Amino acid sequence: xxxxxxxxxxxxxxxxxxxxxxxxxxxxxxxxxxxxxxxxxxxxxxxxxxxxxxxxxxxxxxxxxxxxxxxxxxxxxxxxxxxxxxxxxxxxxxxxxxxxxxxxxxxxxxx
Numbered sequence: 693x694x695x696x697x698x699x700x701x702x703x704x705x706x707x708x709x710x711x712x713x714x715x716x717x718x719x720x721x722x723x724x725x726x727x728x729x730x731x732x733x734x735x736x737x738x739x740x741x742x743x744x745x746x747x748x749x750x751x752x753x754x755x756x757x758x759x760x761x762x763x764x765x766x767x768x769x770x771x772x773x774x775x776x777x778x779x780x781x782x783x784x785x786x787x788x789x790x791x792x793x794x795x796x797x798x799x800x801x802x803x
Contacts, residue, residue, distance in 0.1 A: 710784065715754035715794045717766060719745040719774065720787070743774050744801065748789065764794050771801040 712718055722744045747770045753761045766772060775798060779790035 710749055710782075710789075712749055712751040712791060714751050715762075715764060716751045716791050717747050717764070717794060717797070718749040718782075719772065719779070719790045719792055720748050721745040721774070721790060741776055743776060744771060745774055745790070746771055754794070766794060766797060766800060771803065772797045773799040773801060 710718055747766055747768055750764050750766060750768060753763045756762055774790075774792065775796060778796055779792045782789050782791060
């Protein structure tokens with residue numbers, strides 16, 4: 693099994709076990725570009741920050757003043773634009789994931 697396939701399997705296993713609370717979502721950040729299309733290796737310091745990710749788990753939703761559940765506007769599998777700073781990094785079963793509140797997500801990206 694390749695390293696990429698093992699990482700994907702780890703993320704899928706964690707996403708089945710990890711259920712975020714309220715309006716939180718679990719995001720797997722996209723990998724940073726380490727090579728150009730021409731094959732040139734980009735040094736780590738020159739690589740840009742990863743600001744995109746895929747949602748792997750969502751909570752049940754926030755609550756309003758009356759206690760009613762407000763459903764989230766994002767779903768598992770959505771590609772999203774993330775803020776440069778923020779989120780809580782977690783590492784489970786060799787998977788590196790981040791937990792964000794729904795209102796911290798900047799945008800959904802269409803495929």
